Amino acid sequence: MNIWVVLAxxxxxxxxxxxxxxxLAHRGTPPEWVARPLGFVPTAVxxxxxxxxxxxxxxxxxxxMAMPRVLAAAAAVVVAWRTRSVLLTLVVGMGVLWLATAxxxx
Amino acid sequence: xxxxxxxSDNGTxxxxxxxxxxxxxxxADARGEFLHGVAAELPLLLGVVPFxxxxxxxxxxxxxxxxxxxxxxALVFAGSSxxxxxxxxxxxxSGLVIVLSIAAINARHALYSASVAPYLAHLSAAWKALLxxxxxxxxxxxxxxxxxxxGPRAKRHFFLLGAGLTLWASWQVSTAFGLFxxxxxxxxxxxxxxxxLMFIALVVPQVKDRAGLVAALLAGGVAVAAQGMPLGLGVLxxxxxxxxxxxxxxxxxx
Numbered sequence: 048m049n050i051w052v053v054l055a056x057x058x059x060x061x062x063x064x065x066x067x068x069x070x071l072a073h074r075g076t077p078p079e080w081v082a083r084p085l086g087f088v089p090t091a092v093x094x095x096x097x098x099x100x101x102x103x104x105x106x107x108x109x110x111x112m113a114m115p116r117v118l119a120a121a122a123a124v125v126v127a128w129r130t131r132s133v134l135l136t137l138v139v140g141m142g143v144l145w146l147a148t149a150x151x152x153x
Numbered sequence: 154x155x156x157x158x159x160x161s162d163n164g165t166x167x168x169x170x171x172x173x174x175x176x177x178x179x180x181a182d183a184r185g186e187f188l189h190g191v192a193a194e195l196p197l198l199l200g201v202v203p204f205x206x207x208x209x210x211x212x213x214x215x216x217x218x219x220x221x222x223x224x225x226x227a228l229v230f231a232g233s234s235x236x237x238x239x240x241x242x243x244x245x246x247s248g249l250v251i252v253l254s255i256a257a258i259n260a261r262h263a264l265y266s267a268s269v270a271p272y273l274a275h276l277s278a279a280w281k282a283l284l285x286x287x288x289x290x291x292x293x294x295x296x297x298x299x300x301x302x303x304g305p306r307a308k309r310h311f312f313l314l315g316a317g318l319t320l321w322a323s324w325q326v327s328t329a330f331g332l333f334x335x336x337x338x339x340x341x342x343x344x345x346x347x348x349x350l351m352f353i354a355l356v357v358p359q360v361k362d363r364a365g366l367v368a369a370l371l372a373g374g375v376a377v378a379a380q381g382m383p384l385g386l387g388v389l390x391x392x393x394x395x396x397x398x399x400x401x402x403x404x405x406x407x
Contacts, residue, residue: 057255058228066285072270091395098373127357136354
């Protein structure tokens with residue numbers, strides 16, 4: 048198959064997935080049996096993206112131990128919970144990651 | 154970059170009277186919403202830009218031409234599926250397998266679509282078509298909390314537009330950097346780890362009760378356990394398990 052056909056088909060499939068429910072939705076409040084599960088979508092999907100990235104990252108050029116990332120993520124959870132600050136979560140998380148990487152390096 | 158909602162470029166309009174909704178989202182007009190969306194997306198670029206550059210490098214190594222690799226960032230516009238695509242191209246997989254892989258990995262976007270749909274229902278077809286194109290992990294993550302918040306909602310879609318366009322531009326540019334210049338950022342900095350950290354910062358405030366906590370922990374645990382599943386379907390399965398558990402356990406965390 049021509050690479051351009053592959054890209055067009057893959058792009059179209061992705062786009063239609065993103066458009067699906069947006070195109071279908073009509074005005075008015077969605078019924079409770081729809082609204083309740085939707086309320087859990089951000090929590091569930093983002094958590095499903097976070098934990099594998101902490102334990103076993105992909106798309107990365109480096110290969111190091113998981114422990115510094117686990118410590119950094121744990122610190123980030125605490126900071127996000129206590130402060131609700133995105134910036135502070137980022138700073139503390141990366142600080143713990145770099146510190147733990149340096150200290151735990153073989 | 155000055156972020157002053159309600160102030161026009163030439164300064165003639167002055168400060169909009171329709172503001173003051175309290176921090177962190179102070180503006181209810183279109184321009185203010187847009188700029189807040191841009192500002193909310195900026196911290197994520199710390200992780201997105203290295204990610205896009207690495208994609209560009211790997212795509213070039215996999216034998217994709219610069220034009221096709223860049224076109225993938227514009228047409229598919231979904232990082233993890235583009236990484237898998239380069240692996241499959243390098244491994245000479247059939248076109249059908251590549252298309253199905255992209256579709257499966259991006260199936261989670263249907264959940265984002267359903268999640269934002271009630272807040273975009275009042276918009277024209279053209280707006281819906283545009284915002285659907287921009288509905289990535291990162292744009293969704295920073296926008297959904299704002300879309301759900303109380304207050305006037307008529308112009309909230311400009312927030313998603315600002316976040317989405319910011320991510321789109323940085324993804325195209327970082328892809329080009331990776332393709333033409335190569336990834337020069339030291340990998341020891343682990344800048345790609347800022348993405349999961351950002352998601353943590355955005356998810357934790359969403360967890361307000363036991364049902365939310367169970368949904369988060371179950372989804373995360375299943376995602377790790379199901380990593381062996383083909384085509385990245387583990388993420389979709391994990392999200393569904395988390396959503397069902399949360400729904401069964403408690404009230405909607407709104």
